[in-house]
Every structure is written in structure tokens, then in C-alpha cells.
Amino acid sequence: MNYIDNIAFAILLIIGIGFFVKNSKKIVRNIKLGKNIDRSDLPKERFNNMLKIALGQSKMVKRPIAGILHIIVYAGFIIINIEVLEIIIDGLFGTHRVFSVLGGFYSFLIGTFEILAFLVLASVIIFWIRRMVLQIPRFWNKEMKGWPKNDALNILYFEMVLMSLFLLMNATDNHFQNLNVGNPISQYIANLFQESSFTTVNIIERTAWWLHIVGILIFLNYLYYSKHLHILLAFPNTYFANLKPKGQFTNLKAVTNEVKMMMDPSADPYAAPDENAAPPEKFGASDVTDLNWVQLMNAYTCTECGRCTAACPANITGKELSPRAIMMKTRDRLEEVGKNIDKNGKFMDDGKQLLNDYITAEEIWACTSCNACVEECPVNIDPLSIIIDLRRYLVMEQSAAPTELNSMMTNIENNGAPWQYNQMDRLNWKDE
Amino acid sequence: MNVPTMAEMTAQGIQPDVLFWVGCAGSFDDRAKKITKAFVKILNKANVQFAVLGTEEGCTGDPAKRAGNEFLFQMHAMTNIEVLNAYEVKKIVTACPHCFNTLKNEYPELGGKYEVLHHTEFLKSLLDEGKITIEGGKFKGKRITFHDPCYLGRANDVYEAPRLLIEKLEAELVEMKRCKTNGLCCGAGGAQMFKDAEKGNKEINVERTEEALETKPNIIATGCPFCNTMITDGIKAKDQESNVEVMDIAELIANAEDL
Numbered sequence A: 001m002n003y004i005d006n007i008a009f010a011i012l013l014i015i016g017i018g019f020f021v022k023n024s025k026k027i028v029r030n031i032k033l034g035k036n037i038d039r040s041d042l043p044k045e046r047f048n049n050m051l052k053i054a055l056g057q058s059k060m061v062k063r064p065i066a067g068i069l070h071i072i073v074y075a076g077f078i079i080i081n082i083e084v085l086e087i088i089i090d091g092l093f094g095t096h097r098v099f100s101v102l103g104g105f106y107s108f109l110i111g112t113f114e115i116l117a118f119l120v121l122a123s124v125i126i127f128w129i130r131r132m133v134l135q136i137p138r139f140w141n142k143e144m145k146g147w148p149k150n151d152a153l154n155i156l157y158f159e160m161v162l163m164s165l166f167l168l169m170n171a172t173d174n175h176f177q178n179l180n181v182g183n184p185i186s187q188y189i190a191n192l193f194q195e196s197s198f199t200t201v202n203i204i205e206r207t208a209w210w211l212h213i214v215g216i217l218i219f220l221n222y223l224y225y226s227k228h229l230h231i232l233l234a235f236p237n238t239y240f241a242n243l244k245p246k247g248q249f250t251n252l253k254a255v256t257n258e259v260k261m262m263m264d265p266s267a268d269p270y271a272a273p274d275e276n277a278a279p280p281e282k283f284g285a286s287d288v289t290d291l292n293w294v295q296l297m298n299a300y301t302c303t304e305c306g307r308c309t310a311a312c313p314a315n316i317t318g319k320e321l322s323p324r325a326i327m328m329k330t331r332d333r334l335e336e337v338g339k340n341i342d343k344n345g346k347f348m349d350d351g352k353q354l355l356n357d358y359i360t361a362e363e364i365w366a367c368t369s370c371n372a373c374v375e376e377c378p379v380n381i382d383p384l385s386i387i388i389d390l391r392r393y394l395v396m397e398q399s400a401a402p403t404e405l406n407s408m409m410t411n412i413e414n415n416g417a418p419w420q421y422n423q424m425d426r427l428n429w430k431d432e
Numbered sequence B: 001m002n003v004p005t006m007a008e009m010t011a012q013g014i015q016p017d018v019l020f021w022v023g024c025a026g027s028f029d030d031r032a033k034k035i036t037k038a039f040v041k042i043l044n045k046a047n048v049q050f051a052v053l054g055t056e057e058g059c060t061g062d063p064a065k066r067a068g069n070e071f072l073f074q075m076h077a078m079t080n081i082e083v084l085n086a087y088e089v090k091k092i093v094t095a096c097p098h099c100f101n102t103l104k105n106e107y108p109e110l111g112g113k114y115e116v117l118h119h120t121e122f123l124k125s126l127l128d129e130g131k132i133t134i135e136g137g138k139f140k141g142k143r144i145t146f147h148d149p150c151y152l153g154r155a156n157d158v159y160e161a162p163r164l165l166i167e168k169l170e171a172e173l174v175e176m177k178r179c180k181t182n183g184l185c186c187g188a189g190g191a192q193m194f195k196d197a198e199k200g201n202k203e204i205n206v207e208r209t210e211e212a213l214e215t216k217p218n219i220i221a222t223g224c225p226f227c228n229t230m231i232t233d234g235i236k237a238k239d240q241e242s243n244v245e246v247m248d249i250a251e252l253i254a255n256a257e258d259l
Helices: A004-031 A043-055 A064-093 A098-102 A104-132 A147-171 A174-179 A186-193 A198-225 A227-239 A253-263 A293-301 A307-311 A323-344 A361-365 A372-376 A383-397 A403-415 B006-011 B023-028 B030-045 B062-066 B070-086 B097-106 B119-128 B160-168 B204-214 B225-237 B249-256
Strands: B018-021 B091-094 B115-118 B143-146 B219-222 B245-248
Touching: A004 A064, A004 A198, A004 A293, A004 A323, A043 A227, A064 A098, A064 A104, A064 A147, A064 A198, A098 A104, A104 A147, A147 A174, A147 A186, A147 A198, A147 A227, A174 A186, A174 A198, A186 A198, A198 A227, A227 A293, A253 B070, A293 A323, A293 A383, A307 A323, A307 A372, A323 A383, A361 A383, A372 A383, A383 B070, A403 B062, A403 B070, B018 B030, B023 B030, B023 B225, B030 B119, B030 B225, B030 B249, B062 B070, B062 B097, B070 B097, B091 B097, B091 B119, B097 B115, B115 B119, B119 B160, B119 B249, B143 B160, B160 B249, B204 B225, B219 B225, B219 B249, B225 B245, B245 B249
Parallel strands: B018 B091, B091 B115, B143 B219, B219 B245
Antiparallel strands: none
């Protein structure tokens, strides 16, 4: 009956990974609700960007303290996962520390993991202090109330618990402690158990081992509900990010066709529209399905660090706009649309949309299009492109620009300048 | 002032080396016109064969595009492109980062492909070619801070040309806390120039001006007519008009030489 453990472990693993795969498919489906945009060009440059920005964390260190702590947690996370592989093999086959056949190299590995685990634990505690004690402003903007705040804390607690369990598991492993190599951290914790009986220590070791792997599986499944998805999506997000100059906005093709027709002197103004022609495309975006899939992936990738908002001139001066909130609201609406599809088989009109129900006109008109948010984002998210698409809908579909902007646009239309000056006076300056 | 138009040059059978795109602010705004004239003085001094479009120039469509009016933008873009292509324009220089960005990045897809330079890049190339020499003159030793226009800096990664020109004036270049990629917007971009700001607790231009004043400058230099207006307003709001001047890089160079 020694197999019960192994079977339980296998079932746990299948359930844990199974749920994760199921939810991942939902995320992919939701992202694909976005409009098509071609980002298949320049694969080499894209790959290099991904290596540099996602793997190499090059934009994180722009804020050195947060950046270095983040690199420690990130490196720890990746490297300690080698240990998870051992746990899985041990769990499935009933072995104990199967990699220990590597001898001295194994001790070196585990020793490194222990030091990393300790550093991660320390970093995460510092993160918690920054958030809760120092109350760094960007973690306390108004969009960070409720779930976003709890989500951030949950992640920190998860990591604290997982790292502690890893160290505890090593500390209470009598055989491992007796070897007394590769235990630079856990040997001190082991001292605490010197008075305890062999059985007690053994039970603690088994419990820590099980809780560690269960914790990892829960954390894996927590990602779907959390801002922590960035640990996976940072990679495709940096790969597919915009490579053009930041000031270059897209030219809407649908508009180009119309403008060309308007400017064509041989066009027949009374011509009946082509019956086979597709209905005209909607200009701009009022809901998430009008955005492109890269913008939707951006929304899932955002980890709500708030660097964008801290750099936003509108937000700094107390305006309603927060680029982070733009991304969070886009994700909230996208998840709502996704749930609607889960429930009804296809999207049923729910009388809501991204514009107005989530993002208000006041927010998007406060933007100066300065690109500070785009520049700041450590994973190349582009909140500005969403703001502009929403503006396009407001202006071209609803004629709902602020009055002063309407005057500006009327002036451009009539005088060829945003002010009321006569086109014929354009060169007057040379004689003034 | 010698300011030939493309029409005049073409009539004489001359193809100028570069088109100076003046822009709406440079043509109509009283403050920006001074920048335009300063730049023309330098062009004439350096014997650059240039021309302007004059009454054939129209708004590039930038503010319309940033406001979300793609129709108005593309109509203006295509009209301008027809004019530019008719004159077989190859190279454009402009003193407005908004015109610069639009002409450089957004016109090519609509059929307007030109080499487009911001005037600070162009001045730097004149310097490199030895067509102008910049000496300290009256700005020697002055404290000058440079405000990065968003559409020049972050939007197009031009940070060094304006700074190099300031250094050539033998002035002391002092950087603000937020500069280059971290530069704070003046508050005018994205068509904000033409409307009141949304409700908040401060004007962006005041925030930026305060940052500039922290460097205790004699002069705040910019390379954009809209930034110039915003910072000048900020200086007025802070009652610093008698202590600090707001000047375009082209003005600094022209004034240094007393052109």
C-alpha cells in the first residue's frame, strides 16, 4: 500500500496542471477576440528585445532598488524551479532526493537554492515593507483599492510561505542535514529542532514537502485570477511589442480608402454603393473587441506596478487619467466578455462597453500623448494606443470631442491651421 | 528677410536643397514667429539653399490625429503630400517636433517619403559640415537647462543634438531631475494645447516649470513652439519673467552671433 502517496501525488499534479491548462486556453481565446494586427516582421529584433527586456529585465533597473530586488526574486523563482522537478520525480516514483546521485554537484545546487530562497524571502519582505509600511505612492493610487491591493499582498504572502516551506523542508530532512553539505541556510533552522524527536522532525519534513508542492500548484492556478500573469506573458508581450518610433500612430486603412475616394476628381458622387461591399468598418474602439490582440495581451500582462502612472503628467497633476487603470479596466472588461462567452456560448449583448462603463471620456481627454507611460513600462505595454483608439471612436463615430477641440478641428478644416488665421497670411511673418 | 518660396524657386528652375516646413505655430504665433526668423537667419548666414511653401503649406494634421480625428488628419496629409511631391521635395527641416514626427513617421505610408530633420539635427549637421560656427558669445557661462519635447525625445529618440548645440555655446548645461527619456511633458501634446486641462490639482506646465526652476537656470531652452508657450506661461505663473528666459535653440544660436 506504499503507492497511495504516489497516486495521490499524481492526481494532485494532474488536477493542478489540468486546471491551469484549461484556464490558459481561456486567456488565449480572450486575447484572440482582438482584431488582427501583423507583428510577424523583424523576428530577430523581436527575439532580442524579448531576451533583453523580459529575460534580462533591462527596463526594471531604471528604478534600481525595486529593479534589483525584482531580479533576485525572479532569478530565485526560475532557478529554484529545478528543485520542483526533483520534487515531482520523487513524488511520482517514491524516491527521495533523486538528484542526490549527482553528489557534490547536488550539494552545490541545493546550497545555491537555499541562498536564493533566503534572498527571495528577504526581498519579498522588503517588497511588503515598501508597499505597506513606506506606502510608496504608486501602490496606493485609487485604482489599487480592494482586489488589486489584496492580489499584490497575496502574491507576496505566497512567496514568503513557499520559500519558508522550502527551507523548513531541508532543515527537517535528517538525512540531508547529516550530510551537512549544501545546507548553508537550513542548518541554522535545523538547530531549532535539536530537541524534537526523530518522528516529529520527520512529520514536519513530510508536511513541508507536501505543502510546498501543493502551494506551487495553487500558485500556478492563482495566476489566472491575478496580475501575476506577467511572469509568463512578459515574454510574448515584449516579443510582439511595437517596434516603430513611439510617436508614430497607426494610419487607419479604412479612412485612407474613404479619403482617397473623396479626393479623386473622377469619383462619381452619386454612384450607388457596391452591393457586395462589406459594411464600413467601425472607426476606433468602444469595446475590447475593437482593440487588437496585442492591446488585449497587454492588459493581461500588466502587473500593476504603476510606473506608468507615476510618470504620467496628467496623473502627477491630479487628473483622473491613470495609464495603469486604463490597462486594468481593459482586462476587467475583457474578462467580463470572456465570462459572458463561457456562459452563453457566444457573446450576448450585456448593454456595457469598455468606453464609459469602464473608461470615462474625462480620463482619455486628459492624455497629452507624451509616451511617458510607454517608455516606463518594464514589459513594453502601450496604454497610449488604447487611449487613442477610444478617442477615435468618440470623435469619428460620436462627434463627441470637447468643444474647444471641435473649434480647433474646424479651423484646420477651413483655414489649414488650428487657429483662425487666413491661409493666405502664412508668409506674413517674413515682412513683420 | 530672404525667404524664397518653392513656387518662386521652381519658376527659376532651381531645386532647393531643403524645404523649411514652418508649421502653423511658426507662421502665426507671435512668439513662435521669432523662432522661425531666427532659424531663417541662420540658414541665410550658412548659405543654405532653402525654400518654404508659404501659402501652399497647411497644417500637417498632427493635432487632429492626436485628438482622434483620423479623417481630418489624412485629408490634410494627402493634400500636403500632393504639394510636396509636385515640387519633388526630398529633404525637409522643421522647427516643430509635432510637424517633424508627423512628416517623418506618418506621411510615408500615405505616399509622402522624405528625409525629415528637426532643426536641431539640421543645425548640428551644418556645424559638422563647417557651414556654421557657434561660439559662446553672450551665452558663455550662462546656466541653460533643456526641456525635451516629447515628440522629439521619447517619440523619436533625438536627445543629443540640442544638447550638443547648447554645449557649443560654452554655456553650462544643467539637467532637470526628469530629463531625456524621463522628461516630463509640458502639457501641450496630444491636442491639449487647444483645450483647457481636465480637472486636477495643478497645471502640467507649472509642474514642469517648477522642475526647470529647481536647476536655477538663466535660460530654459526648448526645441518646440508649443513647449515654449507652455513654459513661458509657467514662468509667468511663477513670477520669474525678469529672471529666466525661455528660448528656442535656434534663437540661442542666432542671438549668440547677433544675427
